[in-house]
Amino acid sequence: MNLQGIVAVSGKPGLWKALAQNKTGYVLESLDYKKAKLVANLSTAKLAALSEITVFGLENDIKLTDIFENMKSASVPATKEDEKKLREFFYEVAPDHDEEKVYSSDIKKIISWFLILKDMPLFEEADPAAAPATEEAPATEEAATAEPVAAQATEEAPKAKTKKAAAKKA
Known part of the structure; x- marks a missing residue:
C-alpha cells in the first residue's frame, strides 16, 4: 500500500x-470528491504523514499500514457504531494495541481514513519505500512527494527559525 504523500492535517x-x-x-x-486545495503553513499547521503514523501497542508500536492491511480482509463497521463494537473490531485488526492509550x-x-482510502488505486499499489531501489526510477509527480511529508516538515522548520535568529542578531 502506497501512502506516501498522504497526510492528515490537524x-x-x-x-x-x-x-x-x-x-x-x-x-x-x-x-474527497470536492478536491479542495489548501496551503498548509508549516508554522501553524500540523501535518502527519500516514506512512509514518503508529498506534500504541503493548510491546511495540503498530504501523498504521499494518492495521490497514488487516482491515482489508475484515468487515469494517461504520464509525457511528457504539464504542464497544468498534473496540472489538480493533482487537481483530490490531490485537496487541494498548487499550489505555488508544482511544475510541x-x-x-482510523476507520474513517480506511473508508476514504480503500477504493483508491494507491491503496493497492506497492509501497515504494518497501520496494528495493532501482537505478532508473521513473520521474512522476508522486515520486516528487515520495519523501514523508512529516519528515520534510521537521527538517525545514528549524531552518526558518535560524534565518530569523540570524536576522535579529544583525
Whole structure:
C-alpha cells in the first residue's frame, strides 16, 4: 500500500495529498470528491504523514499500514457504531494495541481514513519505500512527494527559525 504523500492535517477533516511544496509549507488537495486545495503553513499547521503514523501497542508500536492491511480482509463497521463494537473490531485488526492509550476517537479516525482510502488505486499499489531501489526510477509527480511529508516538515522548520535568529542578531 502506497501512502506516501498522504497526510492528515490537524484541525481539518479527511485526508489530503501533498501536491507541491513552497517556501512556507505545502499545497494540499483533499481526497474527497470536492478536491479542495489548501496551503498548509508549516508554522501553524500540523501535518502527519500516514506512512509514518503508529498506534500504541503493548510491546511495540503498530504501523498504521499494518492495521490497514488487516482491515482489508475484515468487515469494517461504520464509525457511528457504539464504542464497544468498534473496540472489538480493533482487537481483530490490531490485537496487541494498548487499550489505555488508544482511544475510541482514534479508532473512529482510523476507520474513517480506511473508508476514504480503500477504493483508491494507491491503496493497492506497492509501497515504494518497501520496494528495493532501482537505478532508473521513473520521474512522476508522486515520486516528487515520495519523501514523508512529516519528515520534510521537521527538517525545514528549524531552518526558518535560524534565518530569523540570524536576522535579529544583525
